[in-house]
Amino acid sequence: MESKSKDKQMILRVQNLKKYFPIRRGFFQKIAGWVKAVDDVSFEIEQGKTLGLVGESGCGKTTVARLILKLLEPDNGKIIFRGIDIGELTEKEMKPLRKKIQIVFQDPFGSLNPRMTTGLSIEEGLRILGIKRGKKRKERLEKLLKMVGMSPESADRYPHEFSGGQRQRICIARALSVDPSLVVCDEPISALDVSIQAQIINLLKDLQDRLGLSYLFISHDLNVVSYLCSTISVMYKGQIMESAPAEELFENPRHPYTLSLISAIPDPAPGLRRKIEILEPDLSDSLITSKGCRFQGRCPMEEPRCLEEEISFEKVGEKHFVRCWKAAKK
Amino acid sequence: MNKKEKGFNKNFQLETPLAPKRTRLQEFWRLFRQNRLAILGLFIFILFFCCAIVGLFMTSGPDPLLDPAMIRLQEKLRPPLAKPNLDSLRREEIPYLGFYLMGTDDLGRDVFARMLQGAWVSLTVGFVAVGISVLIGIFMGGIAGYFGQHHIRVDHVLVTLVLISGAALVTANFIRSGAALLCLTPAYIFYFIWSQNRSGKKTLPLWAKVFRKNAVSIDTLIMRIVDIMLCFPSFFLILTVVALLPASIYNIMIVIGLTSWMGATRFVRAEFLSLREQDFVAAVKTLGAGNFRIIFRHMMPNAMAPVLVSATIGIATAILTEAGLSFLGFGVPPPHATWGNILSDGKNFIFDAPWLTFIPGIAILIVVLSFNLFGEGLRDVLNPKLRERH
Ligand SMILES: Nc1ncnc2c1ncn2[C@@H]1O[C@H](COP(=O)(O)OP(=O)(O)OP(=O)(O)O)[C@@H](O)[C@H]1O
Ligand code: SF4
Ligand SMILES: [Mg+2]
Numbered sequence: 001m002e003s004k005s006k007d008k009q010m011i012l013r014v015q016n017l018k019k020y021f022p023i024r025r026g027f028f029q030k031i032a033g034w035v036k037a038v039d040d041v042s043f044e045i046e047q048g049k050t051l052g053l054v055g056e057s058g059c060g061k062t063t064v065a066r067l068i069l070k071l072l073e074p075d076n077g078k079i080i081f082r083g084i085d086i087g088e089l090t091e092k093e094m095k096p097l098r099k100k101i102q103i104v105f106q107d108p109f110g111s112l113n114p115r116m117t118t119g120l121s122i123e124e125g126l127r128i129l130g131i132k133r134g135k136k137r138k139e140r141l142e143k144l145l146k147m148v149g150m151s152p153e154s155a156d157r158y159p160h161e162f163s164g165g166q167r168q169r170i171c172i173a174r175a176l177s178v179d180p181s182l183v184v185c186d187e188p189i190s191a192l193d194v195s196i197q198a199q200i201i202n203l204l205k206d207l208q209d210r211l212g213l214s215y216l217f218i219s220h221d222l223n224v225v226s227y228l229c230s231t232i233s234v235m236y237k238g239q240i241m242e243s244a245p246a247e248e249l250f251e252n253p254r255h256p257y258t259l260s261l262i263s264a265i266p267d268p269a270p271g272l273r274r275k276i277e278i279l280e281p282d283l284s285d286s287l288i289t290s291k292g293c294r295f296q297g298r299c300p301m302e303e304p305r306c307l308e309e310e311i312s313f314e315k316v317g318e319k320h321f322v323r324c325w326k327a328a329k330k
Numbered sequence: 331m332n333k334k335e336k337g338f339n340k341n342f343q344l345e346t347p348l349a350p351k352r353t354r355l356q357e358f359w360r361l362f363r364q365n366r367l368a369i370l371g372l373f374i375f376i377l378f379f380c381c382a383i384v385g386l387f388m389t390s391g392p393d394p395l396l397d398p399a400m401i402r403l404q405e406k407l408r409p410p411l412a413k414p415n416l417d418s419l420r421r422e423e424i425p426y427l428g429f430y431l432m433g434t435d436d437l438g439r440d441v442f443a444r445m446l447q448g449a450w451v452s453l454t455v456g457f458v459a460v461g462i463s464v465l466i467g468i469f470m471g472g473i474a475g476y477f478g479q480h481h482i483r484v485d486h487v488l489v490t491l492v493l494i495s496g497a498a499l500v501t502a503n504f505i506r507s508g509a510a511l512l513c514l515t516p517a518y519i520f521y522f523i524w525s526q527n528r529s530g531k532k533t534l535p536l537w538a539k540v541f542r543k544n545a546v547s548i549d550t551l552i553m554r555i556v557d558i559m560l561c562f563p564s565f566f567l568i569l570t571v572v573a574l575l576p577a578s579i580y581n582i583m584i585v586i587g588l589t590s591w592m593g594a595t596r597f598v599r600a601e602f603l604s605l606r607e608q609d610f611v612a613a614v615k616t617l618g619a620g621n622f623r624i625i626f627r628h629m630m631p632n633a634m635a636p637v638l639v640s641a642t643i644g645i646a647t648a649i650l651t652e653a654g655l656s657f658l659g660f661g662v663p664p665p666h667a668t669w670g671n672i673l674s675d676g677k678n679f680i681f682d683a684p685w686l687t688f689i690p691g692i693a694i695l696i697v698v699l700s701f702n703l704f705g706e707g708l709r710d711v712l713n714p715k716l717r718e719r720h
Contacts, residue, residue, distance in 0.1 A: 069616050098618040111609035115631040128618045151344040158354060161347040178617055
């Protein structure tokens, strides 16, 4: 009975998602290696709830978002939205589903068309919903603007006339214009002032209560995520290291990386931060030869076994998973 | 309002934009105004435009006010501002202004009338040729930038080659072999449809697999065509083509347009490559807009700035090219005046009648210069990175 109702509750289930980017070199653009931007990522988002995806810069968070939105094709894995595997759908079959998943981007300056008034940008979504130009569309537009706390006059202004926080509100209004059920927020506040960050978070929370939205909330700051999210997944170099309900994660963190995030230990080896793993040329080969835990080299509890084995994602409690054999054994 | 509506956003205050309301056009004008030379360029450009249009009405029609083709052999090579010798002229031969504003040429034709007629030629050649080149440029550049990573298969290339050679054979009167080649293509397509219906995609024979291999990406193909076109010295290419075609003003426009689209293509492609990665394009895509809408409504307006600049400067180049062609005698056929052929006629009398050379020469110089100044001013305003800080 549980699994049956589970499928209904879960608005999005991502299973074993993979995306490798080729690194091309030389005159003939030969593939010299692969960036494993997303490697075996799985998570679920409950209807009306928020999943927080936390990780440092370059760990593949945006790539996950782009995969879910079908802006990128996954190399492997399933993206199941309301029971439909959207990874398999063609562009045409995807069309009616497309508007159900929307995104709010990190950079409020690049995410609005500089040559369109904000009203027109938002109306783009209403047009796609099939609302004809006229009074009805105008009413909807004003309602959307009010919903995100913008005055209706902002409709005929251009993006460069707004502040960062205001633009982010407009982006939220545009995302809501097509009546989505899942909104992916890709670091929506990291480009904003601290005072404005709180406003946007409150706005997102209010909208969730009111419209019953589900969020995938991406951030590099565990603190921010804790306000908003019911479940948190911690990502590191393309893999999810630990995943647990929010309170559980803060009370009982298992993975050494989560621990370091929570206790905000200064980064032990800053040089390693942006390092991209480059592996042997062939995809099938590199899948086999990539060995060991991704956290090796930075982990305080590292042992020889960590370099040898593929570490599996193990269950350590109710909805609590961790990708570390030592932490799982405890 | 219901309770929920009220509870929504407690410390609620609708936000309004910070900046004063100023449209993009106003902002543009404010910046453009600071560039004196560009304003001068714009002014001359408008003047030229008006002259050309007024000139068109005054010099054409069955009984024009100023007849550029009126020959008065008794009045030849009169200097500018000279009064006509009224005794020797018939009524209809007296110039409309009462004097020769820019003198007369070796056949006694009024140079002012001829300049006016030539202005219209220059204007239309400039605009039409650049219009053609910009349209081709946007089309090719847009495809290369937006669909560039798609591949063309080997069989696409072969089918095109077969079709072209078939058509060539037919036009060269080898009708049978040409028709055979033309029939090959539908046969090939039908074979593939038939074999796919029968056995699915996986069991294609080896030769078919080779045919289905990706040959080049669309982007590579288009950009190599651009490179090849740029290899020809375009003026000589135009000379060759014009020598083969019947001389007419329309052929000149088309040929100049067809040999100058490469710059616009490169600009549009570069803009599209950077635009397609931008978040607002991704956002429109996730809303569910189609490719057509994304390209024309969202990307094109943002890609137009460099095209506009290169088009303005391109008009100057086209005017210069047309003048050059007319000077060499390949341009617009003789009774019609253009600045190039006035100059060309004048060069034989450069010591006796220098105005015949200098008037069209200076006119070309001023117009070309003003277009360039205007174009550069536009570029400075449209590209904030190049803008000077004060
Ligand atoms: N189109 C691409 N081609 C090649 N590599 C890419 C591409 N997109 C992303 N990458 C690589 O994948 C990795 C993950 O990138 P991603 O943008 O997902 O990180 P992120 O977690 O969102 O980082 P940030 O917090 O800085 O936004 C990076 O190392 C990046 O260089
Ligand atoms: S598997 Fe080993 S290296 Fe990886 S986090 Fe656990 S202890 Fe550290
Ligand atoms: Mg990112």
